[in-house]
Amino acid sequence: MLETLHFEEGVPILRQLPKPFTSAAFLLHPFVRMPDGWEEQKRKRPYEHMYPSDEEIIAMGRPVSWQSVMTVCGLRSEKETARLRL
Template sequence: MLDYIWIDGDLPILSQLSNDFNSAAVLFHPFIQMPSGWEKSKRENPYQHIYPSDEEMLKLGEPVSWKEVMGKCNLKSYKELSIALQHLTGVPSDEYKKLASYVKSNPDFYYPEEVNTSLFILNSLVKILCSKGANTLYFSEPIHDTNGSFKVNDMSSIEIANLSPNESIITDEKMDFAFMGIYDSFITLLLAKDTNIEDTIKSLNLEAFICDKETYLYSII
């Protein structure tokens, strides 16, 4: 069983991992584009908070990459877009104002999932964890100190995504890979024993930042 790894944002990510893992990648949770008119069809009053359910997102939604949003909002880096997302509450930043202006003009466009791994990338991550023959995955959730295991074929992606409302880490039987959500960050961290994680990322077309020995979390988000 692998316990959740608390990452200090001011220290290199790779230096904080256990000896089991030699590489890491920051995966960006996609934004959500719903069909034109979807928001209007759901709205019952002007003050209603509307956000697609897991089922609606999978059935009707389309993922939108951070790079595409950066281009539309004139934001120059993942860091700037992350700053914009971090200011969804509190004092608006200049980065947030650019993002908010775009979102306001596109009523069927929604922010990414903050904590739990996005459903748009979850199936790809499960494929990675099972790529060396694993059939059982293990999870650990630190806030309530809960952990357990499940057979991959017995769980839907929505059920896996909702194993915990907080941060959690999921790994395979041999701990060849693991992925973990980081609270209020809009990202998932993928860990691997293999030193070359980039080929794995590219094969599944995931938007990611590959960590080197100098990469620390706050340099990206």
């Protein structure tokens, strides 16, 4: 399991990495739910479909588990669910 690191704001991430690491990657959750009412607040017209920006996803989005997506979509395996992201 991956450990979550908390970085000091204003200091470059690469300088904060523990030795012997020399690079980093941010892995964002593939399935995200925005707060209830988010889309309605953003729309200018009732038929318009809105997509959140990366910044909005990071600030307000909540991860949705693979198991939840599998249940809602009627998928039987994580392999089938992974295909949703393609």
